[in-house]
Amino acid sequence: MVARARDPNEASDLAAQGITVRPADYDDPATLDAALRGIQRLLLISGSEVGRRVQQHRNVITAAVRAGVQLLADTSLLHANRTPLRFLALEHPAPEHALQESGLS
Numbered sequence: 001m002v003a004r005a006r007d008p009n010e011a012s013d014l015a016a017q018g019i020t021v022r023p024a025d026y027d028d029p030a031t032l033d034a035a036l037r038g039i040q041r042l043l044l045i046s047g048s049e050v051g052r053r054v055q056q057h058r059n060v061i062t063a064a065v066r067a068g069v070q071l072l073a074d075t076s077l078l079h080a081n082r083t084p085l086r087f088l089a090l091e092h093p094a095p096e097h098a099l100q101e102s103g104l105s
Contacts, residue, residue, distance in 0.1 A: 004035045026056035032063035039064075041071045057095035061102050072104045 004024035005011040011021045024035035026047050036042065042064055047056040057074070064072050076096055 002035075002039060026059055027052070029059050029063055032059060033066060036063050036067035036069060039067060039069055042069050042073070044072060044074045046075045054094045058098050061095065061098050061104070064104060065102050070105060072099060072102075074099055 002020045002022055003011055003014050004022050006023070006025045008015070008021040008023050011019075015021045022035040024031045026032070042060075044057065044060050044064075047053045049056065061072065074096065
């Protein structure tokens with residue numbers, strides 16, 4: 001099992017459990033490439049930076065394709081295309097579409 005963190009020191013509790021922690025930043029594709037090397041299944045946890053999620057999630061999806069990830073699960077927002085939570089929903093349909101277009105399962 002591999003976890004990613006912008007600052008691996010912040011995930012020392014995971015490392016203490018034997019989980020490999022790799023540095024990665026949704027805004028830095030080079031770190032994503034290194035972090036996803038050898039990964040077959042990926043859980044994409046939605047970014048927390050409003051206004052940046054679309055590009056950040058696209059960066060992860062693109063890096064996952066380059067890395068040969070076989071399955072990508074996205075936490076997204078339930079029914080993002082029709083939720084009344086407009087503020088949250090604005091940034092979720094585009095990455096969902098990018099994921100569908102990526103060819104990843």
